[in-house]
Amino acid sequence: MTAATDTGTDAAAPRLGAGAGATRTGARRTWTRYVVRRLGVFALSLWLLVTFAFAMIHLIPGDPVRAALGVNASPELVAARRAELHLDEPLLSQYVRYLGDLVSGDWGVSLQSRLPVTQVIAERLPNTLLLAGLTFVVTLLVALPIGTGMAVLTQHGRHRLLELGYTGIAMVVSAIPEFLMGVVLVYVFAVRLELLPIAGNAGPASLVLPVAALSLGSALALSRIVRVELLSVLGRDFVRTARAKRLRPRRVYLRHALPNALTATITLGGLLLSGLIASTVIVESIFAWPGLGPTMVSSIITKDYPLMQAIVLIYGAMVLTITLVVDIALSMLDPRSTIREA
Structure with missing residues (x-):
């Protein structure tokens, strides 16, 4: 009887292992199909973008x-x-x-400067990428600590006045358009206090005001999402278990709670970065930052269509690429999203 029982137990173990392996293989296949499908959507969207850029010059009335x-x-x-x-x-x-x-790689010649379009973009694009990338990093470095700190301080209904003040300030600041924020910052810190350069690219100090204009509202909006998601995670069983083990609060918050609240944060962060790409057009023009923004505005005013087409393609391709990277990152952090869309 015992021998039969042992035999049955030993025989069942390989079947369980095989089932777990089959589950992992199925999950990998589902994720692979999802990534291939997203790459297909990306390629189709890129083709539509290229077609729209081509049609621009033909849709404009007149010659x-x-x-x-x-x-x-x-x-x-x-x-x-x-x-x-x-x-x-x-x-x-x-x-x-x-x-x-x-x-x-032959994108034509600018009608105004008579320079190759690729040369104009190569000179301007790094400055735009620097401004957008630095803004995104600053946004995360501000939003994550503020959102985490506010979640810790206001959980269980504590510090109600602090929560109301933070929410009100965050809503007001995040509602201010970037160009208006830029004008206010220029007036305060460059004109009145004379602490920072007004415009141009005179070194690292010239980045402070454009980055602040682009990141302040986004950082506070993102911090609210971090706070809400973290408050939800702090009420789950695995967090209570970690606290029952008498782990240090910093370990509970940073290692157990915060990583599980990043899904919505990454989603909104990707949307914010896509919006930042478009916002740089106006902010760069306000601060005379030598990026693609002033070049695009100038190409529209002077009707420099080859340059305009190329810049539209660049901006559109950056937004599509950001969306693709965010979707793939979310599918790796939360495999359930690939199953829902499979």
Whole structure:
């Protein structure tokens, strides 16, 4: 009887191990299918973006070349510039040529500066990436400690006045547009107090005001999400178990609670970073930061269509890439999201 029981037990163990392995294999396959599907959506969205950028020059009323050169340009110059842009060819031929030029890296020549578009972007894009990246890092470094601290201080209904004051300030500041925040910061810290440069790129000090204008509202908005998510996590059983083991509060909050509250934080953080990419256009123009923002505004005013098309592509591709990276990161942190979408 005992031998039979032992045999049955030993026989059951491999089956349990095989079942666990099959579960892990199925989860990996589900995640792989999800990533492949997201890459497909990314490729389709990128193609639509490229098609929209191509169609821009054809959707604008009137002759874009005449509009860019001015009403006093000679017919010969207009015809030569149209031939240079291949606008005298059939539409399908233009589209095929446009796709081929994008792949080969030939993005055309600026109508105003007569410089290659790729050269203009190569000079300006690093400054925009620096501003957006630094803003995102500052946003996280401000939002996570504030959100975590407010969750710890206000849990179980404590410090009600502190919670109301923090919520009110966060709502007001996060509702202020970045360009208005930039104007206020310039007036206070550059004009009145003369502590920081007003505009331009004169070194690290020139980054302080643009980064502050872009990050203040986003940081407080994100900190509210961190606080709400962390309050939810602090009430779960595994946190109570960690406290019952008499672990240090810092270990409970930082190692057990905070990582489990990051899903919504990463989601909103990705959305904020996408919004920051668009907000840099206006903020860079306010502070005369030598990025893509002032270049895009100038290309719109001067009707520099090749440069405008390229900048639209750059901004759109950055937003699509951020969305893709956030989705894949969430699928790794929370595999249940891939199962729901499978």
